[in-house]
Amino acid sequence: MKEKNQERRLGQFLVNNKAIVIFLFLAIVLSFATDNFMTKTNLLNMVRQVCVMSVMSVGFTLILASGSIDLSVGYMLGLVGVFCALISKIAGLPVILVLLFSILFGMFLGFCNAFLFLTFKMPPFIVTLSTAQIFRGVTHLLCDGTPVSGLPDAIIAIGQDYFLGIPVQIYIMVIVAVVMAVFLRSTYLGRHAIAMGGNEEAARVSGVHVKRMRYIVYIIMGACVAIAAIIMDGRVASAQPTAGAGMEMDAIAAVVIGGTPLSGGYGNVLGSVFGCLIVGLINNGLNILNVSSYWQWIAKGALIIIAIMLDVQTSSLIKATKKRKA
Amino acid sequence: MKEKNQERRLGQFLVNNKAIVIFLFLAIVLSFATDNFMTKTNLLNMVRQVCVMSVMSVGFTLILASGSIDLSVGYMLGLVGVFCALISKIAGLPVILVLLFSILFGMFLGFCNAFLFLTFKMPPFIVTLSTAQIFRGVTHLLCDGTPVSGLPDAIIAIGQDYFLGIPVQIYIMVIVAVVMAVFLRSTYLGRHAIAMGGNEEAARVSGVHVKRMRYIVYIIMGACVAIAAIIMDGRVASAQPTAGAGMEMDAIAAVVIGGTPLSGGYGNVLGSVFGCLIVGLINNGLNILNVSSYWQWIAKGALIIIAIMLDVQTSSLIKATKKRKA
Amino acid sequence: MGENDLVLKVTDVSKSFSGVQVLNRIQFELKKGEVHALLGENGAGKSTFMKILLGIHTADSGSILFKGKEVHFKEPYDALQAGISMIHQEISLIPNMTVAENIWVGREKQFYKHGFIDRKAQLAKTRELLESLKVSIDPQAMVKNLSIAGMQMVELVRAVSYHSDIIIMDEPTSALTQSEIEVLYRVVKGLAEDGISVIFISHKLEEVFEICDRVTILRDGHYIETRECAETDMPTLIRLIVGRELNQMFPKEEAPIGEEVLSVRHLCRSGVYEDISFQVRQGEIVGICGLMGAGRTEIMRGLFGVDPVDSGEITVRGNRCKIRSPRDAIRCGLGMVTEDRLQLGGIRILSIKVNMTLVYLKKLCTAKLFVRKREESSRCREMMELMEVKAASVNQAISQLSGGNQQKVIVGKWLMNQPDILILDEPTRGIDIGSKSEIHRLISNLAKKGMAILMVSSELPEVLGMSDRILVIREGKIVAEHNRGDVSQEILIKEEFGAS
Amino acid sequence: GCGSGETDKEALPAAEDDKGMQDAKDTGETDQAGDAKDAKADSAQLLIGIACYSADEYQKSWLDTFEAAAESKGNIKVVSTNADANVEKQVSDVESLIAQNPDVIILRAVDADGLAASVDACVSAGIPVVASSYEVHNDKISAWVGANQKDNGILQGEYLQGILDANPDMKMNLCYIWGGFGLTGTQERYDGLIDPFVNKLKADGRGELLAEKAGNWSASDAMALTEDWIQSFPDMNVIVCQNDEMAAGAANALKAANVDMEKFYLLGIDGSANGQQYIRDGLIDATIWTDLNDEISTNLDVAVKVAGGETYKEPVYLNSYKLMTKDNIDELLGSK
Ligand SMILES: Nc1ncnc2c1ncn2[C@@H]1O[C@H](COP(=O)(O)OP(=O)(O)OP(=O)(O)O)[C@@H](O)[C@H]1O
Ligand SMILES: Nc1ncnc2c1ncn2[C@@H]1O[C@H](COP(=O)(O)OP(=O)(O)OP(=O)(O)O)[C@@H](O)[C@H]1O
Ligand SMILES: [Mg+2]
Numbered sequence A, B: 001m002k003e004k005n006q007e008r009r010l011g012q013f014l015v016n017n018k019a020i021v022i023f024l025f026l027a028i029v030l031s032f033a034t035d036n037f038m039t040k041t042n043l044l045n046m047v048r049q050v051c052v053m054s055v056m057s058v059g060f061t062l063i064l065a066s067g068s069i070d071l072s073v074g075y076m077l078g079l080v081g082v083f084c085a086l087i088s089k090i091a092g093l094p095v096i097l098v099l100l101f102s103i104l105f106g107m108f109l110g111f112c113n114a115f116l117f118l119t120f121k122m123p124p125f126i127v128t129l130s131t132a133q134i135f136r137g138v139t140h141l142l143c144d145g146t147p148v149s150g151l152p153d154a155i156i157a158i159g160q161d162y163f164l165g166i167p168v169q170i171y172i173m174v175i176v177a178v179v180m181a182v183f184l185r186s187t188y189l190g191r192h193a194i195a196m197g198g199n200e201e202a203a204r205v206s207g208v209h210v211k212r213m214r215y216i217v218y219i220i221m222g223a224c225v226a227i228a229a230i231i232m233d234g235r236v237a238s239a240q241p242t243a244g245a246g247m248e249m250d251a252i253a254a255v256v257i258g259g260t261p262l263s264g265g266y267g268n269v270l271g272s273v274f275g276c277l278i279v280g281l282i283n284n285g286l287n288i289l290n291v292s293s294y295w296q297w298i299a300k301g302a303l304i305i306i307a308i309m310l311d312v313q314t315s316s317l318i319k320a321t322k323k324r325k326a
Numbered sequence C: 001m002g003e004n005d006l007v008l009k010v011t012d013v014s015k016s017f018s019g020v021q022v023l024n025r026i027q028f029e030l031k032k033g034e035v036h037a038l039l040g041e042n043g044a045g046k047s048t049f050m051k052i053l054l055g056i057h058t059a060d061s062g063s064i065l066f067k068g069k070e071v072h073f074k075e076p077y078d079a080l081q082a083g084i085s086m087i088h089q090e091i092s093l094i095p096n097m098t099v100a101e102n103i104w105v106g107r108e109k110q111f112y113k114h115g116f117i118d119r120k121a122q123l124a125k126t127r128e129l130l131e132s133l134k135v136s137i138d139p140q141a142m143v144k145n146l147s148i149a150g151m152q153m154v155e156l157v158r159a160v161s162y163h164s165d166i167i168i169m170d171e172p173t174s175a176l177t178q179s180e181i182e183v184l185y186r187v188v189k190g191l192a193e194d195g196i197s198v199i200f201i202s203h204k205l206e207e208v209f210e211i212c213d214r215v216t217i218l219r220d221g222h223y224i225e226t227r228e229c230a231e232t233d234m235p236t237l238i239r240l241i242v243g244r245e246l247n248q249m250f251p252k253e254e255a256p257i258g259e260e261v262l263s264v265r266h267l268c269r270s271g272v273y274e275d276i277s278f279q280v281r282q283g284e285i286v287g288i289c290g291l292m293g294a295g296r297t298e299i300m301r302g303l304f305g306v307d308p309v310d311s312g313e314i315t316v317r318g319n320r321c322k323i324r325s326p327r328d329a330i331r332c333g334l335g336m337v338t339e340d341r342l343q344l345g346g347i348r349i350l351s352i353k354v355n356m357t358l359v360y361l362k363k364l365c366t367a368k369l370f371v372r373k374r375e376e377s378s379r380c381r382e383m384m385e386l387m388e389v390k391a392a393s394v395n396q397a398i399s400q401l402s403g404g405n406q407q408k409v410i411v412g413k414w415l416m417n418q419p420d421i422l423i424l425d426e427p428t429r430g431i432d433i434g435s436k437s438e439i440h441r442l443i444s445n446l447a448k449k450g451m452a453i454l455m456v457s458s459e460l461p462e463v464l465g466m467s468d469r470i471l472v473i474r475e476g477k478i479v480a481e482h483n484r485g486d487v488s489q490e491i492l493i494k495e496e497f498g499a500s
Numbered sequence D: 001g002c003g004s005g006e007t008d009k010e011a012l013p014a015a016e017d018d019k020g021m022q023d024a025k026d027t028g029e030t031d032q033a034g035d036a037k038d039a040k041a042d043s044a045q046l047l048i049g050i051a052c053y054s055a056d057e058y059q060k061s062w063l064d065t066f067e068a069a070a071e072s073k074g075n076i077k078v079v080s081t082n083a084d085a086n087v088e089k090q091v092s093d094v095e096s097l098i099a100q101n102p103d104v105i106i107l108r109a110v111d112a113d114g115l116a117a118s119v120d121a122c123v124s125a126g127i128p129v130v131a132s133s134y135e136v137h138n139d140k141i142s143a144w145v146g147a148n149q150k151d152n153g154i155l156q157g158e159y160l161q162g163i164l165d166a167n168p169d170m171k172m173n174l175c176y177i178w179g180g181f182g183l184t185g186t187q188e189r190y191d192g193l194i195d196p197f198v199n200k201l202k203a204d205g206r207g208e209l210l211a212e213k214a215g216n217w218s219a220s221d222a223m224a225l226t227e228d229w230i231q232s233f234p235d236m237n238v239i240v241c242q243n244d245e246m247a248a249g250a251a252n253a254l255k256a257a258n259v260d261m262e263k264f265y266l267l268g269i270d271g272s273a274n275g276q277q278y279i280r281d282g283l284i285d286a287t288i289w290t291d292l293n294d295e296i297s298t299n300l301d302v303a304v305k306v307a308g309g310e311t312y313k314e315p316v317y318l319n320s321y322k323l324m325t326k327d328n329i330d331e332l333l334g335s336k
């Protein structure tokens, strides 16, 4: 009896987190297709490759779940990255302050986005598309368009070092994801964000402070972007002004693949992380199989479609069998 | 009495088409800021520079009004452009057939998008994001990554020649826009598309053939992209495989600035064209004022925000005065 | 009673939306522990007034004294904190959340344990609450899977759970069947005993006499009068509300009943309904009644192709029809006014015109493509007059209409298309008493002209008054059939419950 | 050389002009006797990993030429990745390459600092790295092969200087179209033109740099820019672009505005197929063509040697960049 219950729970879990199933499926296919895939190094590689994106996607899960959008996060990443490098290089601040100020700066940028569209009642889509351009310009002004190198060792360590055989950035990513998952599931702020995404008007009449909640959501997104920017800086040992460009679309795609709907009202952090892993796995796998870059684009597009297709088909299959049983 | 009525109508028209007001405002500012702006050549330049994007935005107005999204249009433009050049160069077809087949090919690509997400019940966002990558890969495979030159003169004429002192492409753009405006305003299909965008379920219950309508919308979008691709080919006198990359975001921005909401249920073709003109005006103006690239990004972002801000503020002002009068 | 007994005193509240005066110097007093009915036609301004009390809208002028202090609520949060809660006319729940979560949205903090929400405690508290109110709803069900009636019950439970000083109920019974209405009566009486004041809005006057102490009437945004219920009667109230006499509530006209138009055989959807068979004839009105969740709406949805059916056969005028989508159904000559006006009924952001002509549109086209705009507008205006829709123009978005007027637009949409068979699921939900009799007259007329009508309604007087034949549904099956005049309300209720 | 930072490069100014440099392989510093390893490389199959910069026309033909050359050698297999000009992606790409354990990795780095750590990763995995065409700031690379990106700009400047010298009355009002900002390659191309030529131009009072903007490597963006410049700078008579496609776009705009192309100087970089056509048509005056056959054979040689255990302490400079004009185009193309 108990076993059956557990079985059913596992089943339910997998239905809700189909990204995991897709991921496992692709991983199994790849490990048969090539010898180089199922090595510890390569698997760690793959996870490391999506750390930056994952941290960003975790923030984006909150944004989408709350029924909003932020298209500025790509260029925001570049801006915070350059800011971080400059304050440590020029101002020569101690590392801990550099990290703190960078995260505060990210939160500030998120705040600016929210401030603009809340105060002037504009659509977030247009506001963040525009601030993206502003961030891009400011980044290039700050560093005159050239990458900033000479980061302190501690930041490089964040992007490159290992702790107990596992890259430091993976710990950070996991911590960010866990914090966000708990936030969404078990704090009233998280529930309010989701309620607002499900039906803003209903949330408002239930006493949710919608405006304040929007600020919180965008500030948290800013913090996630800042953390991603720091990891990125460490990973490439320099701050690239063009880093992050276009990453917002990858992040949205990963989040949607992970099961969070664009329309809001539900957020699945674990799904988002696995969404990123799926994208990473496809990139890594195609490289290992030495698919040429033109075919790689095609394969990537096709694989994502097939993965989601399988997902949709299996879940309707599951529903159908369930019904027959009932 | 009649005059007053006309006045009120004009007022109402401007409130509904605020993009025109923003455009005029920016144009007046620019014509004072620089002597080179208010010349016939420069104005024609500006319009020509946004022709491709306008044709695309006109299609996008329908997509957004029907409550959908298509992120593949950027790379689709590149694909159709290369296809068009190749069939005229390799197959050596007569120009009229080249044009016809190119448009049919665009419609086919739109059909593929719709087929994928309708048949397998996937979100259009993810499907079109993926097909974009597929289109990109196919384009590069077709032309091996190199631009295809040697287009027939007729196609180059479409992008470069004048008729009665006005560039040919402007006529095409105007025709496409007018056809779409009539389609949306005065045909039952257009009405069904809008109803579907307002509330898909309710439209279905009222007898709208939602699935067929989605096909129609995407096929029309494909045709618009194909026309844009032909103009683009003619304009640069060759087919660039990277043409159009990232243009989907510009087009969405222009459409939203023009007053069509992302959430669907309303479409303003005239607004979209003026949305494109606003973006073109800002680019052109900043070039003429010789603002450096970095500042240009910042200025572009800021101007769009300010334009929409003014827009929102004035319309609430208008509402307020109306109230006082009543 | 002295001033001290007043929980709420409203003087001279006015409100206008973009130039249109909706409320004009409204007066209102509410005593502690009283149940106060607020009556008026559709669009009289009742909901707007209530939304001002809750801080959803702000008044242009006037003062609101709550427990003796002047208040200006800017957000519903402020009103809820101060002690005013509300059941909203349009369901305002969060579809992707469970019943338990919905009830406590905005108040999750009270379940905090070690800084996080204790879901078990939340669930237990919800169970306790549902049991104490004798409402049988699964607290873990997703709200989006509930029927409209279920949602309305959740709203009731939520409003009560605040333990506020004032509970506003804006048409809480519009989708409820008799048994839930009983629950509601009991709850309201209990609240009054505990000294909580209730503002009760309804278009069903019997309810007012059943539970209300006093009644205030609004007309066209103006305050008309406040009376003790005990000192007034139904005709007086109707006169005060409508501003004229109303002679007959259910103006059923005898129509010649012709041949069979619709025949449904063995319609089945596993787990929801099974073996549904019935016929409707030309000129006949078939009423369908049952309890909440009996499956009436589901059967109609299946019949109209909104949901898939597992098996069954539908014939229209002797021809078998394969109905897989509402479009097929419309082509076979069916029309359906849905129970749910937010999700399925109307397109909120679009205008009255677009909504009203949507089904009929193809018949308004030249060259099968271009809409004849002028004809469209004139037809739309005609229908608005016929249905007595109160709106500024045909281009007003229906989201800006009062609830009852939205319903009229949706009914008008289907009438315009003149189907052979019209399915009406709670057609008069939220419609005021004057218009209701107009709509009833209209339905009778249509039947007389040969339309076959299927009418689902939770209001038994309406079913009894209008139908030629009555089907009773219980647990997804047809359990009884009666002809006009053969049955009483008591018998129907018994059959709905299945009690012998 | 470039492998060990900028100072090294400046210490070797002569090397840039030394045409024979690619032959002057400094094998004296080889750690082990090369012969044994060479023999092994000949018998067994050699796996070369290439981390490409992007998949645009020029980079793709570089890779294609390399693969063809490798194939003609017989026992060499090539695996490649494409970074889409994105540093982060290239870091990932190198990781993927390491996972396949090639004998040598050719790194065409998107950024000199950004890929420095990747070199460490390769070396610690026992895979030697050859930096090709683009700098990497890491001493652990086994060789640096390539022409200096700066040469592109320098050659463009020399061409324009030649025209100035031939027309003593002429003034040059120049506009510059970047591909994009923030990448090592674009900055060097720009610097190569500005440092010697434009600064001298200004100092001599023979002209100035009117404007510089990003054309995003796109013909249509460059075309729009040029159209606007024609309005605001009627006396503009030179446009220098960072690639041929943008130059072609500019040419379209100039032609449409009926600018006298005889008196206008339009320069590109790459010598792409389309660019060559524009040169022949007299629309583009000059471009910088890369002699790929020359470049690739050296790259391949160095890679094979490095795989065999050799290291090159000095950079291997190529002068595969050649100025291409209408006059020498047939000569250059015929020379392969
Ligand atoms: N947001 C709005 N914008 C413009 N007009 C509005 C808006 N909300 C309500 N109205 C108008 O205010 C008037 C009063 O509406 P209200 O909803 O208060 O009526 P009601 O008395 O509740 O009617 P019902 O019985 O139908 O619910 C209506 O004429 C309606 O059109
Ligand atoms: N989308 C849905 N998914 C799952 N269950 C549903 C759904 N819609 C309705 N139900 C359930 O199906 C049963 C039948 O509901 P239905 O709406 O047909 O009842 P009804 O007789 O019309 O009563 P009322 O309309 O008064 O609620 C109910 O138990 C309801 O909770
Ligand atoms: Mg109301």
Ligand SMILES: [Mg+2]
Residues within 6 Å of the ligand: C147, C296, C297, C298, C339, C425
């Ligand atoms: Mg029902």
